Amino acid sequence: MSVIMMRDADDGVKEEADGDQDCIDAEAEAADEAYVAFTSGTNGIPKGTAARFDAVLRYAEAKRAVENITSDSRVCLASNVTFDLYPGDAYCAALAGAAMVVASRAMIQRDFARVLVLGRATHVCCTPTVFSLADFPRGRVDAPDLRCVSLAGEKMSARTLRAFAST
Numbered sequence: 001m002s003v004i005m006m007r008d009a010d011d012g013v014k015e016e017a018d019g020d021q022d023c024i025d026a027e028a029e030a031a032d033e034a035y036v037a038f039t040s041g042t043n044g045i046p047k048g049t050a051a052r053f054d055a056v057l058r059y060a061e062a063k064r065a066v067e068n069i070t071s072d073s074r075v076c077l078a079s080n081v082t083f084d085l086y087p088g089d090a091y092c093a094a095l096a097g098a099a100m101v102v103a104s105r106a107m108i109q110r111d112f113a114r115v116l117v118l119g120r121a122t123h124v125c126c127t128p129t130v131f132s133l134a135d136f137p138r139g140r141v142d143a144p145d146l147r148c149v150s151l152a153g154e155k156m157s158a159r160t161l162r163a164f165a166s167t
Helices: 055-068 084-094 104-120 156-163
Strands: 002-006 014-018 033-039 047-052 074-078 099-102 123-126 148-151
Touching: 033 055, 033 084, 047 055, 055 084, 074 084, 084 099, 084 123
Parallel strands: 002 099, 074 099, 074 123, 123 148
Antiparallel strands: 002 014, 033 047
């Protein structure tokens, strides 16, 4: 697994870091907590929700199968790390052995199209608002490597739908 770090520089240079670094050897049971996500809740009161390893792995495997994420894929982690989409995308990419394309929030907000194109992202999952920051007026023609765009969390704009539905 590789992590492609998009540098916040005018020349668009990127670094590829090999993911075969030393890891902590630990075992987890299926019912163990993988992480805790904090949400505002439906009533506006913050609450933490534990995600168990078995549920996270089932979700990641289902997402991998539905979106055809393979070891040749490059998954752009475009959601904020605190947004509930982020862990699922990261676990899914790791499970598939896919590369993860990572950029700063500032770089995504300034030129998301450049992040996707230079990172040769094949998959991205984010909100429609974040995706609209990538100006692709001709849809996939402008992003030839992008095979799967998964939008969630809010309504998609008609412009985005028109640009990508016909390609």
